[in-house]
Amino acid sequence: MKKPSSKIREEIAKLQEQLKHAETREAERIGRIALRAGLGEIDIEETELQAAFEELGKRFRGGKSGTSGRKGAGESGTGSGHSETLTSGATSGSDREA
Incomplete structure (x- = not known):
């Protein structure tokens, strides 16, 4: 039996939330490593x-x-809220932060 569209939307919303949390963890991990490597001090x-x-x-x-x-993985803006990849997650925000 097919799922109703409302059920699919609920599942999508849950998965998007899980993705957001996973990306946040990944960005924080890479950010911490970058800071320990001294990248926060580089102009x-x-x-x-x-x-x-x-x-x-x-x-x-x-x-x-x-x-x-x-979508937007190559962009350096922060308006998409942690949707950056590991690569750009560490660089999101101002390069003078840290």
């Missing part, structure tokens, strides 16, 4: 820092280029 443009994180990500993915498949 660098956010776009440059994101590019460096993307290169690092490629290195650990075995040189495979690719995107996260997420």
Whole structure:
């Protein structure tokens, strides 16, 4: 039997909430590591820092280029509320924060 659309919407909402929490945990983890590495004290443009994180990500993915498949993943804005990937999650916000 097929699920009613209202049930599917409820499931989607729950999954979106789970995704939000998972991304928050990931961003905090990467952010803590970046701060311990001294990246919070570096005066660098956010776009440059994101590019460096993307290169690092490629290195650990075995040189495979690719995107996260997420809408706005390459954008450096913070209006989407933790929807950044691990890469940009660590750089969200001002580069002078920390």
